Amino acid sequence: MDPIQADVETMPRLYRAVLDLVAELEPVEEGHLDVARMRADAIRTYAAGWSPTQERRLRGLYRQLQAAASAHATSPFPRVRSGPPFPRPRGLRPGS
Numbered sequence: 001m002d003p004i005q006a007d008v009e010t011m012p013r014l015y016r017a018v019l020d021l022v023a024e025l026e027p028v029e030e031g032h033l034d035v036a037r038m039r040a041d042a043i044r045t046y047a048a049g050w051s052p053t054q055e056r057r058l059r060g061l062y063r064q065l066q067a068a069a070s071a072h073a074t075s076p077f078p079r080v081r082s083g084p085p086f087p088r089p090r091g092l093r094p095g096s
Helices: 010-025 033-047 052-074
Strands: none
Touching (some): 010 052, 033 052
């Protein structure tokens, strides 16, 4: 194998594993920007070419996503959605 090129079998499998973890975390981390950013990073990294550097980046994303999935699985508390608990009625302004 040419040391300059990443393994042609490893990169697609690693990319798929990253996207699978993103898909697993998206419903759990609803509205969480880190998951969306990681998906975009994975797409950008995979599209940039298959080099050892890109492979290391995908592996780093995979480790971050695994840590997030593991933290969520072991947390005794469900993630609480940020924002108001209910929408403000229309026509009412704060202080009126």
